[in-house]
Structure formats: structure tokens, C-alpha cells
Amino acid sequence: MSDATMAHGHEGAHRGAPHGWRRWLFSTNHKDIGTLYLVVALVMLLLGGAMSLLIRAELFMPGIQLLQPDVYYNLVTNHALIMVFGAVMPAAAGMANWMIPMMIGAQDMALPRMNNTSFWFLVAAAVMLVISMVVPFLPGGGTMVNTGWTLYPPLSVQVGMSMDFLIFTVHLLGISSILASINIIVTLVNCRAPGMTLMKMPIFCWSWLVTAFLLILIMPPFAGGVTMLLFDRHFGTSFFNAAGGGDPQLFQHFFWFFGHPEVYVLLLPSMGILGQIIPTFARKPLFGYHSTWGAMVAIGAIGMLVWAHHQYTTGLSLGAVTYFMIGTILISIPVGLLVFNYIATMWRGAMTFETPMLFAIGILVMFSFGGLTGIMVAVVPGDIQYHDSYFVVAHFHYALISGSLLGLYAGTFYWLPKWTGHMYDEKLGKIFFWLVVIGHNLTFFPQHFLGLAGMPRRVVDYNVIFTEFNMISSIGAFIFGAAHLVFLYVIVKTVRGGAKASDQVWEGAGGLEWTLPSPPPFHTFTTPPAPASVNAIWDASR
Amino acid sequence: MRGWRQPKKLAQFLAIMVLLGLAGLTRAEYGINFPEPATPGARDIYDIHMRTMTIAAVLLVIVIGFISYSVYAHRKSRGAIPDQNFHKGWFGRWSWVLVPALVLGVDLTISGAAERVLESLWLVPKDKDMMEVKVTGHQWWWEYEYLDQGVRLESRYTPEDKAGDQYLRDVDQRLVLPTLTKIRFLHTSADVNHSFWVPELGFKKDAIAGYITETWAVIDKEGVYRGQCAHLCGTWHARMPIVVEAISPEKFNAWVAEQKTKVAAAQAESASGKVWSKEELMEKGRNAYNKNCAACHQLDGRGLAPAFPPLIAGAPYSAPANLSKPLEERGFLKDGKIVLGPVAKHIDIIVNGIPDTSMQAWKQLTNLEIAAIVTYERNAFNNNTGEVVQMADVEKVRGAKATAAAR
Numbered sequence: 009m010s011d012a013t014m015a016h017g018h019e020g021a022h023r024g025a026p027h028g029w030r031r032w033l034f035s036t037n038h039k040d041i042g043t044l045y046l047v048v049a050l051v052m053l054l055l056g057g058a059m060s061l062l063i064r065a066e067l068f069m070p071g072i073q074l075l076q077p078d079v080y081y082n083l084v085t086n087h088a089l090i091m092v093f094g095a096v097m098p099a100a101a102g103m104a105n106w107m108i109p110m111m112i113g114a115q116d117m118a119l120p121r122m123n124n125t126s127f128w129f130l131v132a133a134a135v136m137l138v139i140s141m142v143v144p145f146l147p148g149g150g151t152m153v154n155t156g157w158t159l160y161p162p163l164s165v166q167v168g169m170s171m172d173f174l175i176f177t178v179h180l181l182g183i184s185s186i187l188a189s190i191n192i193i194v195t196l197v198n199c200r201a202p203g204m205t206l207m208k209m210p211i212f213c214w215s216w217l218v219t220a221f222l223l224i225l226i227m228p229p230f231a232g233g234v235t236m237l238l239f240d241r242h243f244g245t246s247f248f249n250a251a252g253g254g255d256p257q258l259f260q261h262f263f264w265f266f267g268h269p270e271v272y273v274l275l276l277p278s279m280g281i282l283g284q285i286i287p288t289f290a291r292k293p294l295f296g297y298h299s300t301w302g303a304m305v306a307i308g309a310i311g312m313l314v315w316a317h318h319q320y321t322t323g324l325s326l327g328a329v330t331y332f333m334i335g336t337i338l339i340s341i342p343v344g345l346l347v348f349n350y351i352a353t354m355w356r357g358a359m360t361f362e363t364p365m366l367f368a369i370g371i372l373v374m375f376s377f378g379g380l381t382g383i384m385v386a387v388v389p390g391d392i393q394y395h396d397s398y399f400v401v402a403h404f405h406y407a408l409i410s411g412s413l414l415g416l417y418a419g420t421f422y423w424l425p426k427w428t429g430h431m432y433d434e435k436l437g438k439i440f441f442w443l444v445v446i447g448h449n450l451t452f453f454p455q456h457f458l459g460l461a462g463m464p465r466r467v468v469d470y471n472v473i474f475t476e477f478n479m480i481s482s483i484g485a486f487i488f489g490a491a492h493l494v495f496l497y498v499i500v501k502t503v504r505g506g507a508k509a510s511d512q513v514w515e516g517a518g519g520l521e522w523t524l525p526s527p528p529p530f531h532t533f534t535t536p537p538a539p540a541s542v543n544a545i546w547d548a549s550r
Numbered sequence: 551m552r553g554w555r556q557p558k559k560l561a562q563f564l565a566i567m568v569l570l571g572l573a574g575l576t577r578a579e580y581g582i583n584f585p586e587p588a589t590p591g592a593r594d595i596y597d598i599h600m601r602t603m604t605i606a607a608v609l610l611v612i613v614i615g616f617i618s619y620s621v622y623a624h625r626k627s628r629g630a631i632p633d634q635n636f637h638k639g640w641f642g643r644w645s646w647v648l649v650p651a652l653v654l655g656v657d658l659t660i661s662g663a664a665e666r667v668l669e670s671l672w673l674v675p676k677d678k679d680m681m682e683v684k685v686t687g688h689q690w691w692w693e694y695e696y697l698d699q700g701v702r703l704e705s706r707y708t709p710e711d712k713a714g715d716q717y718l719r720d721v722d723q724r725l726v727l728p729t730l731t732k733i734r735f736l737h738t739s740a741d742v743n744h745s746f747w748v749p750e751l752g753f754k755k756d757a758i759a760g761y762i763t764e765t766w767a768v769i770d771k772e773g774v775y776r777g778q779c780a781h782l783c784g785t786w787h788a789r790m791p792i793v794v795e796a797i798s799p800e801k802f803n804a805w806v807a808e809q810k811t812k813v814a815a816a817q818a819e820s821a822s823g824k825v826w827s828k829e830e831l832m833e834k835g836r837n838a839y840n841k842n843c844a845a846c847h848q849l850d851g852r853g854l855a856p857a858f859p860p861l862i863a864g865a866p867y868s869a870p871a872n873l874s875k876p877l878e879e880r881g882f883l884k885d886g887k888i889v890l891g892p893v894a895k896h897i898d899i900i901v902n903g904i905p906d907t908s909m910q911a912w913k914q915l916t917n918l919e920i921a922a923i924v925t926y927e928r929n930a931f932n933n934n935t936g937e938v939v940q941m942a943d944v945e946k947v948r949g950a951k952a953t954a955a956a957r
Contacts, residue, residue, distance in 0.1 A: 163743065249760075299646035326669060330668065345649050355624060376614075381606065384599070
């Protein structure tokens with residue numbers, strides 16, 4: 009390593025990047041690791057997206073045309089797992105890696121080698137996940153995973169060896185996430201430039217600080233839950249088997265104690281990105297920095313305490329469902345405050361509508377919609393109808409696609425010029441945005457009606473009365489899928505060349521990261537920025 | 551041109567209008583909202599649903615309204631000057647209190663209304679005279695036991711050629727229930743989790759193996775209500791419809807009497823010790839097979855690999871070891887092909903099932919039914935063995951098992 013850095017130390021005054029595969033495999037550089045995360049996320053996004061198109065193709069018409077039921081359920085299960093763990097979380101982690109050190113004026117992440125470890129654990133997990141998906145197609149590979157991503161026993165005890173691969177996938181993911189979270193927390197707490205107090209950090213950094221704490225709190229119980237599942241499957245224990253004194257519902261508690269905060273793990277970084285983008289394009293400071301901060305912390309805290317609203321129909325007591333209902337509805341307070349602050353940031357600004365801002369505004373509308381159906385499903389009497397129907401599918405896709413995926417798209421367009429040094433093609437960016445909006449709404453809006461009319465989720469085949477809306481939904485899905493070809497093209501084109509981006513890139517952008525060249529040199533802030541400049545940036549943003 | 555560039559609002563609005571328009575064009579029986587409720591509880595739920603949805607819609611309109619106005623008015627291209635001090639005024643200082651207070655008000659309105667109906671929905675009355683129906687989910691059919699009437703039904707999906715437009719919403723045996731009667735449902739499962747959901751009855755309840763969950767309803771409208779299993783339960787989750795037929799208590803009593811007569815007649819026939827001819831057994835066997843076995847093994851005996859093996863001798867069958875091994879042990883699978891194993895084992899599989907597979911124990915069938923089914927399976931589908939199985943053969947297998955158990 010040191011030889012390579014000596015030999016290639018030509019990038020400015022700092023040590024340069026090592027060349028070849030060693031640069032990536034052994035990388036301890038936050039920018040390179042950020043890029044790696046983003047590339048993995050993009051690959052997994054396209055994989056998970058292709059799977060969703062297969063699902064929608066099967067559901068285009070009643071009857072079983074393309075996929076046998078178990079193959080269908082395998083895709084349903086892995087679509088969710090790949091999107092959550094393979095696409096959204098790594099993309100958010102990649103952005104954290106790239107941006108957090110530059111935003112807080114740190115030289116790198118606090119623990120660069122651990123950064124490398126957590127990334128390669130993620131790759132191992134992704135490989136394991138794909139193995140679990142394909143192993144049933146091999147001779148002697150056992151039955152398909154047909155449980156959905158929730159992996160509920162007793163069904164998951166029936167599944168063949170792919171479930172074991174899935175269980176180990178969860179373990180690897182847990183290690184990866186926890187290491188990455190520790191790194192982010194340590195970086196944010198210890199490596200800020202002099203003068204930048206915690207309450208002067210950019211809001212994206214705060215969103216990740218809350219997210220990192222959530223991850224550290226929720227991954228261990230989930231890993232424990234799937235380990236018990238592994239023991240139930242192979243070592244004769246009965247944690248989740250009533251016949252042996254266990255309780256199938258116990259697993260659901262483990263799963264959702266992880267699974268519900270996980271929703272906020274997916275959501276918060278994207279909300280943090282919006283907190284950077286909207287002030288930039290409104291050309292005025294973030295409205296309510298402290299209340300935005302408070303809202304994020306409150307979302308994290310309350311989000312930890314309401315998991316069983318996914319289990320209203322399992323026979324919980326009246327007291328339990330009442331508590332979980334009220335707790336869940338109360339989350340609308342910090343979320344509402346967040347949306348309010350962002351709208352108030354736009355208010356009386358001087359907005360321009362480049363692609364990141366278009367996404368930000370689209371998110372505020374569509375995520376509000378997903379949040380409001382979230383209040384509907386939080387209400388117990390309503391939910392015992394909505395639960396496990398297509399209404400829920402529509403709700404969480406609105407919440408997760410607009411609340412987290414589109415936020416990552418916004419971040420991609422916002423920071424792509426900084427990362428690559430090239431401006432992306434604005435026209436194509438806008439085409440991508442509109443295709444996404446049309447495709448997304450066409451896909452998921454009709455599913456609300458399907459759910460109310462009685463179509464359960466996770467069915468491979470359905471009665472003819474559900475045909476029309478399923479057709480619309482499938483057409484929308486293919487528009488949504490096609491949009492991503494544009495996305496891929498824009499990214500490749502921008503990486504390869506394009507108009508030179510200035511340091512500040514966006515007229516209204518303020519922050520340490522925008523004082524650096526585009527693209528930034530391999531090592532940045534080897535000398536911390538002066539407290540005066542940190543304070544000047546802070547004052548300008550107030 | 552500028553108006554068209556207001557992002558989002560227009561697209562959202564158009565999408566909603568287009569979809570609502572399309573929704574209007576779809577069949578009359580199928581709306582865009584819940585079907586008309588058939589119980590007071592479902593009506594309460596419907597009201598809560600409409601109220602919450604209305605509040606949500608109003609809030610959405612407010613949010614979109616502010617965003618649209620801002621996007622229109624506060625754009626640089628119109629010459630807007632950013633107000634750098636907007637967040638420093640009284641509004642900026644106090645909005646963190648005002649907004650949560652407003653949202654809290656909305657939250658309390660929603661949860662207060664929900665709370666009022668929740669108790670009556672959740673707490674199942676403890677009346678002694680309530681009718682009780684035990685609903686057991688199986689992979690992939692429903693079992694209904696009328697605990698007070700002593701009637702037991704098995705309800706399986708109707709195959710597509712028979713069900714027509716009701717495919718996946720139609721069953722061979724409906725859950726017949728009296729109107730204007732307090733009914734307590736006890737939900738449980740024989741294997742994995744299932745969930746009982748009929749939208750008109752207003753609730754969904756999970757069926758969990760080893761546990762019993764309760765719900766209740768008073769159906770006050772006669773009719774046929776269709777639902778489906780709502781919880782993913784494996785391969786054929788989509789094939790677990792639920793059909794409730796609500797009829798007046800008088801008709802219900804008549805229906806119960808009819809069921810009992812049927813059962814008694816079948817038992818009497820079975821107990822008679824009569825020796826049946828092959829033709830009689832084949833005829834009874836076809837009926838019993840189509841009713842009980844065809845949902846999985848199919849009308850033509852081809853099965854649905856891997857979970858449901860074919861019954862045709864010579865048919866190829868490959869499956870994971872946990873499914874294929876029990877068949878080999880019992881002499882029904884050789885070199886990857888189905889063979890007709892010994893008659894006693896054939897009867898044994900039906901009476902006792904194959905543990906840890908989808909093949910349940912069919913103990914509840916009468917000896918006559920099992921004898922007929924075995925005869926049918928060994929002669930239909932071009933199996934043509936000519937073998938005839940009598941009730942006594944079945945009794946022998948049952949007896950052996952019982953003796954073994956007693957020992």
C-alpha cells in the first residue's frame with residue numbers, strides 16, 4: 009500500500025489513490041468506499057426492480073402465466089430484501105460515506121479500515137442473499153423461500169435450505185450495518201472541524217446520526233430472532249413452535265421490533281438529503297433547524313416503540329392495540345413537523361426547479377400521501393380491514409419509494425456534479441423525474457382500490473374482478489422500470505464526461521463540501537477548515 | 551405554459567381523475583371502496599375508515615395547496631427575492647409548538663373516534679348462548695366446526711372450470727351462518743399462519759397454530775359474502791377462498807338438520823358391513839375424490855409437483871427428499887416414477903396422512919368413503935389395476951393403528 013501511494017502521490021499535495029483493483033478491494037478512502045456502496049446499490053436496485061417487473065408481469069392478468077407460485081413468492085420475498093438491504097440502505101450508506109466527512113470538515117471516516125470491512129461484509133451478504141434466491145433452482149436445492157420478507161414461522165420452518173442462506177444473510181447484514189453505524193457515530197462525534205458543534209452540523213449528518221443509533225439498537229434483536237429460527241429449523245428447539253411451548257408470534261415481535269424502526273432507517277437519510285436540497289434551491293436557510301433536528305430524534309425514539317402495529321390481527325389484547333395505535337398515530341407529529349419545515353423553507357424563497365428540487369417537491373407531495381394512508385392503517389378498526397391487503401402494499405410503496413428511494417435519487421442528482429466534476433444532463437434528469445412520478449403513481453395508486461375491494465397481498469393469482477386495476481398497475485410498473493434506463497444512462501454519461509461543474513455547483517448551495525473542488529481530490533481536509541470559515545457558513549445558513 | 555409547469559399537483563390530480571374515471575367503468579359489483587358492510591361492527595369500521603380518509607384527504611389538499619402556491623409564487627423566474635429572515639420571525643420561533651399542537655388535535659380526533667368503537671369490536675361478549683364456530687386454517691383449505699350444532703365442514707376452492715368468474719372467490723362448501731345471531735368465531739391453524747378475512751364481516755383475524763384467537767359478529771343482512779385467506783401461507787395461498795352464506799335462523803336450522811341427516815346416513819351406510827361392487831365403489835369414489843382430493847391431486851390425478859404428487863402409475867415425480875422419501879418408504883415411488891404401492895399403505899396414507907407434508911390425515915372420512923377413494927385411485931387415471939377395496943380393509947388399517955396406539 010505505501011509503495012503504491014508513494015509512487016502515485018501526484019494528486020495535489022496529498023497522497024494519491026492507489027491504482028488497479030487494490031484501490032477498491034483494500035480501500036480505506038471514504039470517497040472510494042462511498043462509490044463502492046453506490047455501485048452495489050445501483051446493481052441491486054436494478055436486480056430488485058427487474059424482479060418487481062416479473063411480479064407485475066405475472067399479475068397483469070388473472071391466471072398463472074409466467075411464474076409458478078413458489079417462484080413468484082421467491083421473487084416477492086427477495087424483491088423486498090434486495091430493495092431494503094441491497095439498494096436503499098447501501099445507497100444511503102454510500103452517500104453518508106461520501107458526504108459526511110466533507111460536510112463536517114473531516115479528513116476521512118474515523119475508522120477507515122472498519123469502513124472497508126463493513127462494505128465487504130455487505131457484498132458477502134448480497135452474494136449470500138442471491139444464493140438463497142437461486143439455490144432452489146439447483147438440483148437438491150430444497151424448496152423456494154415462499155414466506156415474504158417477514159420470514160414468519162411456521163412457514164419459514166417448512167422452507168428448504170434457502171432459508172438458512174437467508175438467515176446467514178441477515179447475520180452478515182447485521183454485522184455490516186452495525187460496523188458502518190459505529191463508524192458514522194464515531195466520525196460525527198469525534199471528527200468534526202473545530203467550531204462545528206453538534207448543533208451546527210448539516211441536517212443530513214443529523215439524520216444519519218439518528219439512523220446509526222437506530223441500526224445499532226435494532227439489528228441485534230433481529231439477528232437473535234433469526235438465530236432462534238435457525239435453531240428451530242435444525243436443532244430441535246421450539247422458540248416459535250406452540251407444540252413445544254413456544255409462540256409463533258414471538259418471532260413477529262422480533263421481526264417488527266427491527267422492521268418498524270427499519271422503516272425510519274430507510275426514511276431518515278432521505279429526509280436529511282431533502283434538508284440539504286430544499287434550502288439550496290429555495291436560496292434561503294432551512295426553516296427550523298432545531299425543530300427539524302427534534303423531529304428526527306423524535307421519529308427515531310417513538311419509532312422504536314410502536315412495532316406491534318404490524319400485528320393488530322394476531323390477537324393482541326385491547327390494551328396493547330390501543331397503546332400501539334396511539335403511539336403510531338403520534339408519529340405523525342414529528343413527521344408532520346418535518347414536512348411543514350420543508351414547505352416553510354420553500355415559502356418566500358426564490359426557487360428554481362433543477363432535478364433534485366423537482367424530486368424534493370415530488371417527495372413532499374407523495375410522501376405526505378403515503379404518510380396519511382399511514383395514519384389510516386395505524387387506526388386499529390380500519391386496519392383490521394386494510395391489513396395484509398393491497399391497500400397496505402400501496403401505502404408502504406408510497407412511503408418507501410417517495411420517502412426514501414426518491415430521496416436517494418434527489419441526492420444522486422444533487423451530488424453527482426460534486427462527485428464526478430461533471431454536470432448531468434438536466435433535460436434527461438427531468439424526463440427521468442416525470443417518468444418516475446407517472447410510473448409510480450400509476451403503479452401504486454390503483455392498488456388502494458384493490459385492497460379495499462378485498463384483494464389480499466402476496467397472491468400469485470386473483471379473481472377476474474380485480475383485473476382492471478392490476479393491469480393499470482402493471483403498465484405503471486413498466487413505465488417506472490423503463491425510467492431507470494434513463495437514470496442509468498444519465499449516470500454513465502455524467503461519469504464519463506459533461507460540462508465542468510464549479511466548486512459550488514448550485515447557486516444556493518452552502519456548506520464545507522461546496523468549498524472543495526468538483527470532483528474533490530482523493531484526500532480532503534487533511535488540514536481542518538478554519539473555525540472562522542465553519543462559523544461563517546453556519547451564520548450564512550441561519 | 552407556466553401553469554403547466556407547476557410540478558406534481560397537475561400530475562397527481564390527473565392521475566386521480568383518470569383512475570377514478572376508470573374505476574367507474576369497471577363492473578358494478580366491484581367498487582373502489584369497501585363492499586357494503588353486513589354487520590354492525592363492519593359498519594362502525596366503515597364509518598371510521600371514511601372519517602379517517604376524509605381527514606387525510608383534507609390534510610393532503612392543504613399540503614398540496616401550500617406547495618402549489620409556493621411553487622407558483624416563490625420562483626426565481628418570477629423575480630422572487632428570498633426572504634432570508636422568514637424563519638426568524640414569530641412564526642419561525644413558535645411553529646415548532648403550533649404545528650405539533652395542530653397535528654396532535656387531528657391525531658386525537660382520529661384516535662378518539664377509533665377508540666370508541668374499538669372496545670366493542672375487540673372484546674368478544676361472554677354470553678353463554680352465543681353460537682360458536684371454530685375456524686381452522688389448513689394448507690390450503692378451511693375447516694369449519696359448528697361447536698353447538700355438531701356439524702363440521704371442509705371448504706376448498708372450486709377449480710377454474712367449475713367456478714367460472716368466481717374462481718378464487720368460490721368454494722365447494724360455504725360457511726353457512728344464521729343472521730341476527732351473535733356468533734363467536736374461534737380461529738386457529740393446523741399448520742402455518744393463515745388469516746380469515748371477509749370484508750363484509752368487517753374483520754380479519756390470524757389463525758395461529760397452537761393458539762386460539764377470537765372475534766365476533768352479528769350478521770344482519772342475508773347474502774353471500776366472499777373473502778380470501780389474507781396471510782401468506784405458502785404455495786397455494788391464493789387458493790383459500792372463504793364464502794359465507796348468511797341465511798335466516800329458520801333456514802339455518804333446517805340446513806343444520808339436513809347436514810346431520812347426511813352425516814348419519816353416511817355413517818349408517820359405512821357401518822352396515824355391506825360388500826360393495828366395483829362399479830358402486832368407483833361411482834362413490836369419483837365423487838369423494840373430486841370433493842376431497844382433487845383440489846390438490848387434481849381432477850385428472852396429475853397432481854401439482856412438488857407439493858402434490860401425481861397418482862398416475864408411471865408418472866415422473868421429483869421432489870426434495872422430505873417429500874419424496876416418505877413415498878419411497880411406503881412403496882409409491884421408484885426411480886423417480888410413481889408406482890402403485892401396497893393397498894394397506896395406500897389406505898394408511900389416507901387415514902393417517904404423511905407427517906410434515908401437505909398430506910393431512912383424513913380420519914374424518916368414513917370407511918366407505920376411503921374404500922371408495924382407494925378403489926377409484928387404483929382404477930381411474932388409466933391405473934386399471936382391477937383391485938377393489940372394501941370397508942373391512944380400511945377398518946383393518948384403522949384398527950391396527952388404534953391397537954398400536956393403545957399399546
